[in-house]
Amino acid sequence: MNIAARMAQIAPFHVMELMARAQALEAEGRSIIHLEVGEPDFATAGPILEAARRFLAKGHVHYTAALGLPQLREAISNHYRVRYGLEISPARIIVTAGASGALLLALGVLVNPGDEWLLPDPGYPCNRNFVRLLEGRPVALAVDAASNYQPTATQLAANWTDRTKGLVVASPANPTGALLDSETMASLAGVVAQRGGTLLVDEIYHGLTYGVDAMSALAISDEVFVINSFSKYFGMTGWRLGWLVAPERHVREIEKLAQNLYIAPSTVAQHAALAAFHPETTEILESRREEFSRRRDVLLPGLRALGFKVAAVPQGAFYVYADSSALGADSDQLAGEFLSEAGVAATPGMDFGNNAPRAHMRFAYTVARDRIEDGLARMAAMLGSR
Ligand SMILES: Cc1ncc(COP(=O)(O)O)c(C=O)c1O
Known part of the structure; x- marks a missing residue:
């Protein structure tokens, strides 16, 4: 049987495999603290569930337009007005199957075989695999604590070649x-525009910032592609819903791709998401954001006390990316030991690229504070008994 040659380039998403191992241990009766997965532990907010129930009660669950439910595109446009003071026409907003669907659509209309795309390393692993699927070439921009783990304009300019077509951050x-x-x-x-390339900004963790506000790249230019999702701040991972904001002239191409790839995003999820921007939902989501902030403030000092090094306090999302080199030479092995000996699941750096992955681990503060404390105590006991 044939397997396409490109598949040799596509790496598995290791964290999903680690989670499966953790779940297998749980099935054997082991207690596992899950600090590996980027998925909030909270139930879907009540008003969102209620909107889904109301829609389902009518019994008519049909396809929507490929670009999404017009009311939802309007609601997202209004979200940009209220939250960012930006006027983004609903015509530029495409509702998708998660940020994953948005990334695939955006890169699908942008990447030609052989094109180079620059991606920070460490970074979200799926992006480089999307580029590979489209037979482009992902090129890593090594980032570290010195530049707050984000690329700089100088670095971008230095790494831009004749074949470079864009940057994903x-x-x-x-x-x-x-x-x-x-x-x-x-x-x-500015650098991307000067070189005639495309900037794609993944804003999936917007809303989950602590003490600072994230600015949208849409405030800078109408030429950027912006990705967002209902998965993280809105806590709707399993509903599989996100969105893409694209320059107007690309929308028709994106529409053709969406029609062919999956026809339309989930109808029930879209009706549920109409309630995601209601004030009573915002109140729930904001109190969850505050809880995430408290969790971070338990996890971060706890990890530092164990010997992990974290240069700066992370200001957003729900992750701590920690240098584990003082605790062992290989974070993959350490993650395996934490899981099997301490019952703590955390993600080794190898999922996020080739830039010192074996010296880093990612911990997600997506579980309750007492679980985080328990996890820290378990890791301390394991490390102390060595
Ligand atoms: C940076 C980033 N982008 C995109 C995604 C995909 O999210 P979803 O498809 O659930 O919206 C994730 C998920 O963890 C992520 O961390």
């Missing part, structure tokens, strides 16, 4: 929780 970023400030964002956008 995320702010706040996964795995580091690092934000791009407005100056850096503008200077990156």
Whole structure:
């Protein structure tokens, strides 16, 4: 049987495999503290569930337009007005199957075989695999604590070649929780525009910032592609819903791709998401954001006390990306030991690229504070008994 040659280039998403191992241990009766997965533990907010129930009660669950439900595109446009003071026409907003669907659509209309795309390393692993699927070439921009784990304009310019077509960044970023400030964002956008390339900004962790506000790249230019999702701040991972804001002239191409790839995003999820921007939902989501902030303030000092090094306090998302080199030479092995000996699941750096992955681990504060404390105590006991 044939397997396409390109599949040799596509790496598995290791964290999903680690989670499966953790779940297998749980099935054997082991207690596991899950600090590996980027998924909030909260139930879907009541008003969102209620909107889904009301819609389902009518019994008519049919396809929507490929670009999404017009009311939802309007609601997202209004979200940009209320939250950011930006006028974004609903015509530029495409509702998608998660940020994953948005990334696939955006890169699908942008990447030609052989094109180079620059991606920060460490970074969200799926992006480089999307580029590979489209037979482009992902090129890593090594980032570290010195530049707050985000690329700089100088670095971008130095790595731009004749074959480079664009840059993908995320702010706040996964795995580091690092934000791009407005100056850096503008200077990156400037370099990309000057070279005639495309800037794609993943804003999936917007809303989950602590003590600072994330700026949208849409404030800088109408030429950027912006990705967002209902998964993280809105806590709707399993509903599989996100969105893409694209320059108007690309929308028709994106529509053709969406029609062919999956016809339309989930209808029930779209009706549920109409309630995601209601004030009573915002109140629930904001109190969850405050809880995430408290969790971070338990996890971060706890990890530092164990010997992990974290240069700066992460200001967004729900991750701590920690240097584990003082605790062992290989974070993959350490993650395996934490899981099997201490019952703590955390993600080794190898998921996020080739830039010192074996010296780093990612911890997600997506579980309750007492679970985080328990996890820290378990790791301390394991490390102390060595
Ligand atoms: C940076 C980033 N982008 C995109 C995604 C995909 O999210 P979803 O498809 O659930 O919206 C994730 C998920 O963890 C992520 O961390």
